[in-house]
Amino acid sequence: MKRIGWQTILIIALLLLFPVMVGSDYYRHIFIISLMWVVIGSSWNLLAGYTGQVSFGHAIFFGTGAYTAGLCVTKLGISAWWGMLLGGPVALLVGLIIGWICFRLRGPYFALATIAIGEIFRLVAIDWRALTDGMDGILIIQSFRSKLPYYYLALVLAIACVFAVYLVLHSKWGYYFVAIREDQDVAEAIGISSFRYKSLSLMISSYFTGMAGAFYMNYMAFIDPHVVFSLHDISIMAILVAIIGGVGTLWGPAVGAFIMVWLQEIFRSAFFGLFPRWVSEAHVLVFGLLVIFVIRYMANGIVGDWSKIFGHWFRKKQLSYSSSGN
Amino acid sequence: MDVFIQTFVAGILIGGIYALIGIGMTLIMGVMKIINLAHGQLMMVAMYITYVLFEQFHLDPYFALLAAMPSLFVLGALLQKYLLNPLLKVDSILPENQVLMTVGVAMVLTEIIRFIFHSDYRSVKTGYSSANFYVGDISFNIALIIAFGIAVLLTVGLFFFLLKTDVGKSVRATAQNKEAALLMGINAEWITILTYGLGSALAAAAGTLLLPIYYLFPDLGGPFTLKAFVITMLGGMGSTIGAILGGVVLGVAESLGATYISMALKDAVAMVIFLLVLIFLPGGLKTLTKI
Amino acid sequence: MSFFETQQLTKNFGGLTAVDALSFQVEQGEIFGLIGPNGSGKTTVFNLITGFYPISAGNILFKGATLNGLPTWKICKSGVGRTFQVVKPLRRMTVLENVVTSAFNHTGSLDEARNKALEVLEFCELIKKKDFPAKGLTIGDRKRLEIARSLATGPTLLLLDETMAGLTPQEQSEGVELIRKIRDAGVTIIIVEHIMHVIMSICDRILCINYGQEIASGLPEEVANNQDVIEAYLGKE
Numbered sequence: 056m057k058r059i060g061w062q063t064i065l066i067i068a069l070l071l072l073f074p075v076m077v078g079s080d081y082y083r084h085i086f087i088i089s090l091m092w093v094v095i096g097s098s099w100n101l102l103a104g105y106t107g108q109v110s111f112g113h114a115i116f117f118g119t120g121a122y123t124a125g126l127c128v129t130k131l132g133i134s135a136w137w138g139m140l141l142g143g144p145v146a147l148l149v150g151l152i153i154g155w156i157c158f159r160l161r162g163p164y165f166a167l168a169t170i171a172i173g174e175i176f177r178l179v180a181i182d183w184r185a186l187t188d189g190m191d192g193i194l195i196i197q198s199f200r201s202k203l204p205y206y207y208l209a210l211v212l213a214i215a216c217v218f219a220v221y222l223v224l225h226s227k228w229g230y231y232f233v234a235i236r237e238d239q240d241v242a243e244a245i246g247i248s249s250f251r252y253k254s255l256s257l258m259i260s261s262y263f264t265g266m267a268g269a270f271y272m273n274y275m276a277f278i279d280p281h282v283v284f285s286l287h288d289i290s291i292m293a294i295l296v297a298i299i300g301g302v303g304t305l306w307g308p309a310v311g312a313f314i315m316v317w318l319q320e321i322f323r324s325a326f327f328g329l330f331p332r333w334v335s336e337a338h339v340l341v342f343g344l345l346v347i348f349v350i351r352y353m354a355n356g357i358v359g360d361w362s363k364i365f366g367h368w369f370r371k372k373q374l375s376y377s378s379s380g381n
Numbered sequence: 382m383d384v385f386i387q388t389f390v391a392g393i394l395i396g397g398i399y400a401l402i403g404i405g406m407t408l409i410m411g412v413m414k415i416i417n418l419a420h421g422q423l424m425m426v427a428m429y430i431t432y433v434l435f436e437q438f439h440l441d442p443y444f445a446l447l448a449a450m451p452s453l454f455v456l457g458a459l460l461q462k463y464l465l466n467p468l469l470k471v472d473s474i475l476p477e478n479q480v481l482m483t484v485g486v487a488m489v490l491t492e493i494i495r496f497i498f499h500s501d502y503r504s505v506k507t508g509y510s511s512a513n514f515y516v517g518d519i520s521f522n523i524a525l526i527i528a529f530g531i532a533v534l535l536t537v538g539l540f541f542f543l544l545k546t547d548v549g550k551s552v553r554a555t556a557q558n559k560e561a562a563l564l565m566g567i568n569a570e571w572i573t574i575l576t577y578g579l580g581s582a583l584a585a586a587a588g589t590l591l592l593p594i595y596y597l598f599p600d601l602g603g604p605f606t607l608k609a610f611v612i613t614m615l616g617g618m619g620s621t622i623g624a625i626l627g628g629v630v631l632g633v634a635e636s637l638g639a640t641y642i643s644m645a646l647k648d649a650v651a652m653v654i655f656l657l658v659l660i661f662l663p664g665g666l667k668t669l670t671k672i
Numbered sequence: 673m674s675f676f677e678t679q680q681l682t683k684n685f686g687g688l689t690a691v692d693a694l695s696f697q698v699e700q701g702e703i704f705g706l707i708g709p710n711g712s713g714k715t716t717v718f719n720l721i722t723g724f725y726p727i728s729a730g731n732i733l734f735k736g737a738t739l740n741g742l743p744t745w746k747i748c749k750s751g752v753g754r755t756f757q758v759v760k761p762l763r764r765m766t767v768l769e770n771v772v773t774s775a776f777n778h779t780g781s782l783d784e785a786r787n788k789a790l791e792v793l794e795f796c797e798l799i800k801k802k803d804f805p806a807k808g809l810t811i812g813d814r815k816r817l818e819i820a821r822s823l824a825t826g827p828t829l830l831l832l833d834e835t836m837a838g839l840t841p842q843e844q845s846e847g848v849e850l851i852r853k854i855r856d857a858g859v860t861i862i863i864v865e866h867i868m869h870v871i872m873s874i875c876d877r878i879l880c881i882n883y884g885q886e887i888a889s890g891l892p893e894e895v896a897n898n899q900d901v902i903e904a905y906l907g908k909e
Contacts, residue, residue, distance in 0.1 A: 109477045156660060163416045163480050167610055171655045174607065178649050227780050230773040236474070237762040243744035244722060244754055245774035245825050286603075291484060298481070303474040340496070343488030350482045351464060354473040474764070 067214065074206045083202040087274065089316040090209035094216045094267040095289075096296035096308030101220050102260040103294075104303035105229070107236030108158070108253055112169030114289035115153065115176050116146040116261040120268025121283040122180065125193035130186075135195050138269035146265020147258050154254045161239075173290055180280035192279025195272070205274045212270060213309070216263045221305055223259065232256050264293075287339065295342065299349055301356030310357055318345070387519045388640045389633060394521075394529040396632025398590050401532050402605065403612030403624035404539065405583035411556035411619030412576040413465070415479040419487035420584055421605030426490055427453045427585030428592050428601070429498060435505050442505060442592050443531065449589045450582040457581025460486060461574045487602060495599040503597045528590035535586055536625065543621070552576055556619060584609075604651075611655045630654075673736050675700035675860055676829055681730035683713075683720055683884070690716045692884040693730065698829075703851065703861045705875035705892070709905050713884035714864045715757055718831050722754050723747045734829065749777065753827030755818040757834045757864075761806035767817055768793065768802040775824040789824055795857075796820040796850060812843045819850065823859075830854065832863040836870050848874055872896060880904065 070090075074083050095117065103109045123145045124138020131137075157168040180187045187193070199205065223229050231252045234242040239249050272278050283289065292315065300311025322338035349356070402424060409417045427449040434440040434448060464486065468478050475481070513520040543549040555562040555572045563569050588605075595601075612631055616623025631651060638650040674697040683691040691713045698704045706714050719725045721732055723744040732739040739747055762770045771789035772782075779785055793799040796816050801809070806817060815835050822830060832851070836844050844867065851874055855861055865871045871878060872892050879889040880901045888898040895901055 104474060107474075107476075109475060156656075160659070163477055164614075166477055166480060167416060167614070168655075168659055171607070171611075171652055171659075175649070175652045175656070178652065182649075226782060227776045227785070230769065230776060230785075233765065234762055234773045237764060238760050240724070241756070241760045241762060241821075243724075244748060244756075245821060246745050246748035246777040248743065248745045287488070291488075294481065298475075337492070337496070339488060340492035343485050343492060346485030347464060347482060347489065350478050350485065351467065354468075354471050354475070354478055359474075 070210055074203055080202055083206055085316060085320055087202065087206050087209045089313045090206075090213040091267050091270060091274075092292070092296050092312035092316055093213040093309045095264050095293050096300065096312045097216050097220050098260040098263040098267075099293040100297040100302060100304075100308045101223065101232070102256050104297060104307075105224065105236060106232040106253060106256040108256070109163075109166050109294075110169045110260075110290075111166045111286075111294070112153075112171075112173030112290055113260075113264055113293045114173050114284045114286060115169070116150060116264035117268040117271070117289050118176060118180065118278075118280070118283035119146045119149050120265030120270075121272045121278045122187060122193070122268075123265070124269040124272035125195065125278055126186070128195045129188070129193055134198075135269075135273050136198070138272055139266060142269030142272075143262040143266040146268070147262040149265075150257045150261030151254060153261075154250075154257045158250055158253050170286065170290075173284065173286055177280050177284035177286075180284055187280065190279055190281070192277060192282075193272070194277045197276045198273065205270075209270065209274075212263075212266060217305065217309060219259065219263070224305065228252065228255060287342075291342075291346075295346060295349075298354075298356055299345070301358030304356070304358040307356050307358040314357075383518045384640065387521070388636050390519075390521060391525065392633030392636030393629055394525045394632070395636065396629030397529040397532040397536075398587050398628075399608060399612060399632050400625040400628030401535060401583050401587040401590075402609045403616060403628045404536065404621050405580035405587075406609040407613045407616065407619055407621060407624040408552070408556075408576055408583075409580040410613060412552060413461075413479070413573050415465070415483070416610060417483050417577075417580065418480060418606055418610075419460075419483040419490065419602075420580070420609045421607070422487040422490040422602030423453055423457060423581045424584040424588035424605055425597075425599065425602040426456070426494065428588040428595075428597050429494055430585075431589045431592050432503060432505055432597055435507075441507060442589050443527065446531070446586060446589050449585045453585035454578040454582040456578075458574045458578035460581075461577035465577065466570060466573060487606065491599050491602055498599065500599055504595075505592045505597070507593050522594065524593040528593075531590060532587070535583070539583070540621070548575070552579075608651050611651045611658075614655060615658050673733075674698065675702075675735060676862075677733050678717075678721075679731040679733070681717070681720060681732065682728045683716055683725060684728045690884050691720065694881065694884065694886060695730075696879050696886070696889065698860060698862060700860050701855065701858070702876045703855050703863060703874050705871045705878040706862060706864045706881070707866070707871055707878060707895075707901075708881040708887070712882045712904075714881065715833055716884070717881075718754060718833055718862075718864065721747075721831065722752060748825055748827075751826070751828040752831065753822035753825050753829070754831040755815075755822055755833055755835055757837070759811075759814045759818045761809065761814055761817055761821075763807040764805070766803050766805055767798060767809070767813075767820075770806050770817055771820050771824045774821045777825040792820050792824045795853065796823070797846075811838050812840070812846075815839065815847070816850070819854075823854065827859060829860045829862070832861060832865075834864055834866060836865060836867050844870060868896070 073086060077083065095113065099110065099113050120138070120142030123142040124135040127133050127137045127141070128135050153172060157165050160168055181189050231242070231247050234245070234247055235249050235252055242249050268283060271283065296311040296315045297308045298311070299314055300309065301307025318341070319338055322341055402420065406417055406420050409415065430449050430452055431442050431445040434445045435442060464482055465479055468482060471478065507524070512523040514523050514526065543553055551562065551567045551572055552575070554565070554567060555569055559569055608631060612624055612627035615630060616625070616627030631654065634654060635647050635650050639647045677697040679695050681691055681694045682689065694717065706717065708714055716725065720727050721739065723739070723742055727740045734750065734752060737750070762773065765773070768789060771792055772785045775785040775788040775792070790799065793802055796819060798813065798816050798820055801813060809817060819835065836847055839847060848870060851861060851863070863875065875892050877890060878892050878895040880887045880895050882904040887900045887904055888895045
């Protein structure tokens with residue numbers, strides 16, 4: 056196994072110490088949410104950035120994981136923490152089915168299908184009141200009043216996810232995923248069952264996203280279809296997180312997660328109260344402008360265009376295929 | 382039986398208007414090979430323009446077409462020229478950059494409108510919005526009939542443009558084979574700009590025609606974008622005739638669904654059709670009729 | 673039982689018959705040439721063999737087992753490799769990574785795959801460029817990479833599709849050397865080629881087709897001097 060770089064160790068150490076150094080619940084909350092998005096973004100990136108299957112429906116897996124945890128309480132009468140165990144596998148199964156339906160479609164049509172299915176899940180969650188309590192949502196009692204346990208759990212999840220992606224990338228699967236992304240015909244011709252490997256990628260991706268959803272249920276203690284199956288707030292946010300950080304890079308989504316969550320928070324609080332109220336309503340507008348700007352000028356994200364932006368004195372060591380070329 | 386006929390006809394009438402949305406999107410799909418996820422939002426912008434013209438100048442929506450369509454044509458053309466075309470030259474890992482860009486555009490359009498007009502539901506009530514026309518016991522909404530008529534006119538005009546004019550033929554050529562079109566001296570860049578403008582203008586027309594019988598709010602764009610691509614998938618990507626068929630099928634299905642199943646699930650109808658097409662008929666109706 | 677054979681292989685595209693009841697056999701260890709004028713169906717035959725197109729009728733047998741109906745990746749696993757007429761490198765990977773990917777065909781271990789890849793790159797004389805990004809290569813090197821990548825899958829039958837097109841005479845003779853080396857290493861080869869002197873110098877037997885049908889087959893000199901073949905080309909290179 057490759058040696059872990061000092062930068063990685065430093066970052067992890069800082070993250071471990073963070074809640075000890077910073078006592079404010081507000082900032083701890085932001086970091087927790089950021090860490091959650093590291094998981095979702097990295098998962099999305101594995102499927103889209105590395106395997107080339109651009110999903111616009113990751114909310115499906117997030118919501119499934121969240122509802123799995125929620126339903127543990129409302130239907131099974133057990134703790135929502137079981138959702139952390141079950142959320143991943145359930146989301147994985149959903150992923151398998153979706154892959155089976157959608158992988159026959161290439162490129163943008165796959166993206167469309169994921170949007171449609173995402174919307175279907177949302178509508179079903181709203182309508183199937185017997186199962187989900189519809190728009191009333193699911194409310195549970197938080198297990199811990201302190202944010203610390205949630206913080207460390209989120210940190211563990213984030214590290215596990217990024218590490219898992221790292222392991223995959225440096226294995227047969229990783230090479231196969233990228234081959235599929237680069238040229239599916241070639242992949243088939245060199246012995247890769249593109250269907251099987253796309254499915255594997257999706258399974259890993261949906262598993263971790265599902266776990267993130269289950270975590271969300273436990274942490275926020277309230278979910279409803281509008282929140283967890285949201286096209287803009289979950290699916291598109293996942294894409295933004297990965298793109299801003301750098302699609303097809305290992306650390307891109309992690310960087311993107313912190314940036315996006317902070318940006319969102321800055322706008323929601325109207326620059327922490329410094330700006331007039333209407334600014335907080337503008338955060339979706341800013342997101343939209345951000346999408347336009349990033350795609351137009353920085354399509355490879357901060358990490359992907361790292362050398363363009365920061366020159367070579369901060370060069371990241373990575374597989375050549377995990378950067379976006381150029 | 383009367384109810385059925387009424388519902389069915391209403392479905393066809395609305396389907397004719399839906400067809401305009403579908404044709405616009407399928408043209409863009411055919412020429413640029415991208416899915417315009419801002420399509421519904423462009424339509425929504427046109428509807429607000431029409432609304433303003435109605436509120437301020439009491440301009441009848443059907444005349445507002447003459448303002449809304451060109452405005453959206455220009456907006457669309459500008460979007461294509463400055464935001465979408467430049468992406469073609471960028472080599473990025475995600476080939477769906479153009480699609481993502483349209484998502485960004487959709488968000489921005491929606492939020493700007495929301496900022497100006499807020500999220501309140503608005504409507505345009507003209508003299509004939511609720512007027513009905515009776516054949517026996519079956520009622521037909523006059524606004525819908527007029528809208529359908531105009532939609533048909535526009536569609537015929539479009540076909541004339543595509544089949545008989547040089548520019549129209551260039552559009553079709555670019556859609557069929559971009560490289561060959563380039564080699565034959567067609568300025569593909571201009572064609573893409575024109576096509577996106579045209580697609581937007583058609584969406585604008587649909588929106589304006591629908592305004593008298595619909596509610597208007599900023600988030601209207603989303604469901605209509607969805608409808609647009611369901612229609613295009615149903616009819617077959619890039620097929621204008623397919624889009625007409627798809628639009629009518631969707632219109633009828635929604636109408637029947639609303640009457641016989643439930644009003645609330647109307648939007649779900651589009652979804653279900655989409656999934657069915659995806660699973661059983663991925664090429665769309667086009668593959669059945671070999672158009 | 674021959675090493676590889678097709679029986680009445682047919683492919684229809686709508687009203688057009690691209691391959692018409694084509695039957696031929698390839699012996700183990702041969703270099704078998706497939707020639708014919710443009711549009712005669714040569715690449716279609718390759719696409720049929722490797723499962724890129726479903727066949728309309730007939731059979732494809734490899735070491736006695738049927739290939740038709742199998743997905744492309746399974747066909748590769750059973751030992752059939754191919755190169756593409758228009759080379760398709762995995763552009764955002766390095767040369768080495770390209771070959772490592774295909775070397776995973778019969779192993780799950782990164783180390784094994786890497787070693788195999790390095791071996792193959794040595795063999796194809798691409799080893800010095802192993803860390804070059806694939807998209808920056810010259811056309812000659814891209815063709816080598818294409819071949820190296822197929823070789824790393826461990827094929828016993830290799831389908832080469834117009835590998836010499838666009839190469840300088842020097843590169844062509846290097847290519848011929850490489851192909852001979854591959855055969856000597858135990859791989860049977862079917863080669864589609866337009867460049868006559870290449871075909872003549874390396875093939876053991878040749879099949880000439882036109883409009884998807886056999887025109888002539890046999891030893892290179894026989895086929896080259898066959899009246900029908902000459903007519904089909906109407907002035908060959």
